[in-house]
Amino acid sequence: xxxxxxxxxxxxxxxxxxxxxxxxxxxxxxxxxxxxxxxxxxxxxxxxxxxxxxxxxxxxxxxxxxxxxxxxxxxxxxxxxxxxxxxxxxxxxxxxx
Amino acid sequence: xxxxxxxxxxxxxxxxxxxxxxxxxxxxxxxxxxxxxxxxxxxxxxxxxxxxxxxxxxxxxxxxxxxxxxxxxxxxxxxxxxxxxxxxxxxxxxxxx
DNA sequence: TGGCTATTTGGCGAAATAGGAAAATAGAAG
DNA sequence: CTTCTATTTTCCTATTTCGCCAAATAGCCA
Numbered sequence: 001x002x003x004x005x006x007x008x009x010x011x012x013x014x015x016x017x018x019x020x021x022x023x024x025x026x027x028x029x030x031x032x033x034x035x036x037x038x039x040x041x042x043x044x045x046x047x048x049x050x051x052x053x054x055x056x057x058x059x060x061x062x063x064x065x066x067x068x069x070x071x072x073x074x075x076x077x078x079x080x081x082x083x084x085x086x087x088x089x090x091x092x093x094x095x096x097x
Numbered sequence: 098x099x100x101x102x103x104x105x106x107x108x109x110x111x112x113x114x115x116x117x118x119x120x121x122x123x124x125x126x127x128x129x130x131x132x133x134x135x136x137x138x139x140x141x142x143x144x145x146x147x148x149x150x151x152x153x154x155x156x157x158x159x160x161x162x163x164x165x166x167x168x169x170x171x172x173x174x175x176x177x178x179x180x181x182x183x184x185x186x187x188x189x190x191x192x193x194x
Numbered sequence: 195t196g197g198c199t200a201t202t203t204g205g206c207g208a209a210a211t212a213g214g215a216a217a218a219t220a221g222a223a224g
Numbered sequence: 225c226t227t228c229t230a231t232t233t234t235c236c237t238a239t240t241t242c243g244c245c246a247a248a249t250a251g252c253c254a
Contacts, residue, residue, distance in 0.1 A: 061192035095158035
């Protein structure tokens with residue numbers, strides 16, 4: 001399999017996005033930045049769980065964060081993530097069951 | 098978390114793509130259709146492993162197949178998968194280490 | 195029918211992922 | 225300095241994913 005590393009790197013990013021909660025987070029962040037507690041409220045899971053999802057996205061290089069007082073605000077780095085959404089939605093529409 | 102099912106469905110498709118070998122397969126199929134044995138040759142893994150990767154992609158509705166004699170040819174259903182590639186590559190470029 | 199080739203399926207152990215609880219950390223505020 | 229709040233990290237357990245092997249299946253062709 002040629003150029004192994006290329007696909008490994010891509011898989012890291014895709015894997016980071018491949019979770020319902022993380023897709024939800026990205027969707028929210030595409031509108032505006034949010035702090036962890038806002039996202040936790042919207043998601044309804046344990047704060048530590050939300051924090052871990054955020055760090056997965058951060059490590060993959062998809063989102064960034066900034067600290068303001070004792071809150072951490074997360075934001076989307078690359079808006080092209082929305083293109084991915086479009087494609088996935090299209091694949092779903094074409095799907096035969 | 099509103100509209101839970103939407104993100105679940107999206108995650109199924111993203112998860113199916115989120116593996117180096119499957120990304121490689123999609124890349125190959127974006128050029129032209131391939132039978133399982135051709136892909137197996139390119140990938141170098143066990144035939145059963147390749148077959149399972151293909152069935153993951155098929156179940157997600159990303160690829161389709163047709164039988165010709167005793168071979169099975171797989172092909173991409175939706176070319177927009179390449180847009181996803183573009184985005185992932187862009188995210189990688191922006192990545193700070 | 196029987197053999198041959200291509201592919202899929204089932205099973206199993208190893209590794210990765212998920213999520214809650216509790217502990218650790220960071221910074222603001224009293 | 226102590227407390228409080230927001231967040232992250234660690235620990236533990238349950239579940240899922242991965243990849244090989246062996247067995248099953250499907251469709252040719254003699």
